[in-house]
Amino acid sequence: MSNSLALRRRTFLNFSLLGAAVSAALPVKAFSQETAANISFLAPTAENPIRINFNENALGMSPSAQAAARDAVAKGNRYAKAEITQLHGKLCDMYKVPKNFLLLTDGSSEGIRALMGAYSRLPKVQLVIPELTYGDGEHFANLYNVPVVKVPMLADWKVDVAGLKKAVDGFDGFSIVYFVNPNNPTSTVTPASEIEPWVKSKPDNTLFIADEAYAEYVSDPKFKSMAGLIQDGLDNVVLLKTFSKLYAMAGMRVGFAVGAPSIIKMMKDQVAGEKLNYPGVTAALVSLDDEPFQAYSRASNLESRKI
Ligand SMILES: Cc1ncc(COP(=O)(O)O)c(C=O)c1O
Missing domain, CATH: 3.40.640.10 (Type I PLP-dependent aspartate aminotransferase-like (Major domain))
Structure with a gap:
């Protein structure tokens, strides 16, 4: 991996997105828990972990956006x-x-x-x-x-x-x-x-x-x-x-x-x-x-x- 690529993907913990990674299981009043539970996304596993260093939002796309994309x-x-x-x-x-x-x-x-x-x-x-x-x-x-x-x-x-x-x-x-x-x-x-x-x-x-x-x-x-x-x-x-x-x-x-x-x-x-x-x-x-x-x-x- 080139240095610049390594920097792009480096393992500094970005607290903002680390937050999103941790929060996938948290109840948040602004969004009904029922709806949150219905968001489908790739659940993390040992082989397929959440890549915090990629700063991906671990919540998954909103159900409405997923439906639109499917259509x-x-x-x-x-x-x-x-x-x-x-x-x-x-x-x-x-x-x-x-x-x-x-x-x-x-x-x-x-x-x-x-x-x-x-x-x-x-x-x-x-x-x-x-x-x-x-x-x-x-x-x-x-x-x-x-x-x-x-x-x-x-x-x-x-x-x-x-x-x-x-x-x-x-x-x-x-x-x-x-x-x-x-x-x-x-x-x-x-x-x-x-x-x-x-x-x-x-x-x-x-x-x-x-x-x-x-x-x-x-x-x-x-x-x-x-x-x-x-x-x-x-x-x-x-x-x-x-x-x-x-x-x-x-x-x-x-x-x-x-x-x-x-x-x-x-x-x-x-x-x-x-x-x-x-x-x-x-x-x-x-x-x-x-x-x-x-x-x-x-x-x-x-x-x-x-x-
Ligand atoms: C500051 C910043 N800009 C741009 C990007 C690239 O995002 P995109 O997925 O829109 O290409 C990232 C991705 O981590 C980022 O952290």
Whole structure:
């Protein structure tokens, strides 16, 4: 296994998803126990254990999403054109952005790859990351020959925003800052007050990738999604989201990117288009409306973190 792959799959315990793993058996009032008991998923065994280091949601997909995915299999001979358009529109409504601000991707890792592929074409470019973070940024940077600068963590595994900034300021090319908030594998939240002023200052030749795969689990009021900055018109930041975590859909491969049309266009040129699989798209559509399951997913995670 390559180092970067090892980092992606490394065995740091991410407390947020560890929580989900522990909580599969916990009663959570927000979701009826009866319904929770009806969620079907692959039960862990010694040969097939829960892979905490993959940060999979161990609750299983919501029953409504599972039913939608099953129904979609019967339509698998067709392209999911109408449903893809519907999902795209629904997410644009949710994020209050026009249609050309969003790209559906095959999980958020496809978004990371597309960004790295697009920006690696610039004449001089570096990727700046915290020393401990999700490994796909580094993995795809290596693939596209983009040099990677790692900034050591602060005490308590916090992200050193000033250190990231120093690495950008000292470089005379283009910098991609890959910023996972809350961070994986450290579970730390970087307060908006630390990162927003930097993004808003619009440093020359800098793109911020805000990977908010775990944002729905955050209860720390100092956290704020970067979506607001994109809605305010900033074109130096792109948000990456996934259905793999809160919605327990890792195997369905649905994610999306939100950003200024100039960035989305560059990403689009790196992918085959929004050609997502039928069960994944229909499960995603249903999951967005399944608020009881979302509450259950959040609450069981919180409960487990306390344990
Ligand atoms: C921070 C972060 N971003 C992205 C991903 C990739 O998720 P996806 O399944 O959407 O490709 C993960 C998966 O663990 C992750 O932890």
